[in-house]
Amino acid sequence: MLLNNKEIEVVSKLPTSKRYEYFIKKVADFEEVWGLFDDGWAISEDDNGNPLMPFWPKKAFAILCAVDEWKNYKAEQIELEDFIQEWLPGMKADGIKPSIFWNNLDSAILDIDTLILDLEAELKKY
Known part of the structure; x- marks a missing residue:
């Protein structure tokens, strides 16, 4: 599904909690x-230097976030099942928290x- 520029602009400006809800629905x-x-x-860091890994729904x-230190980075798709089964447990073991829907200002x-519980709850609706 392609997004139009207006949708990208509007969704990117939503508060973190609303962007998080959008993320959960779209990835499901x-x-x-x-x-x-x-x-x-x-990878980025929180204010205390703890590692964060950013993820987006589209x-x-x-x-839009491939700028500055990430300017040479390319958007790569991760299958949701792999994300839930492998990525998130691996990140937890490595002490890396997910940074959901960074918009170059903030993220959830x-x-x-x-995150796993929210994704599984949303997937049960399908």
Whole structure:
């Protein structure tokens, strides 16, 4: 599904909680998650220096964040099943939190267990 520029602009400006809800619904709808990759996946840090890995619901949103230190990164798709079964448990073991729907200003940062529960609850609706 292609997004129009207006939708991208409007959704990108939503508060983090609304972008998180959008993320959960869209990744459940299309069974894919997007990250940025260039010789490794994009990683950022919170204010305390803890590692964060950013994820987006659509390629277009990830591309908008491929700027500055991520300017050479490309949007890469991750199958939702792999994300839930492999990525998130691996990130938890490595002490990396998900940064959901970064918009170059802020993102929803939460525990992996919460993210898994929210995704599974949304998937049960299908």
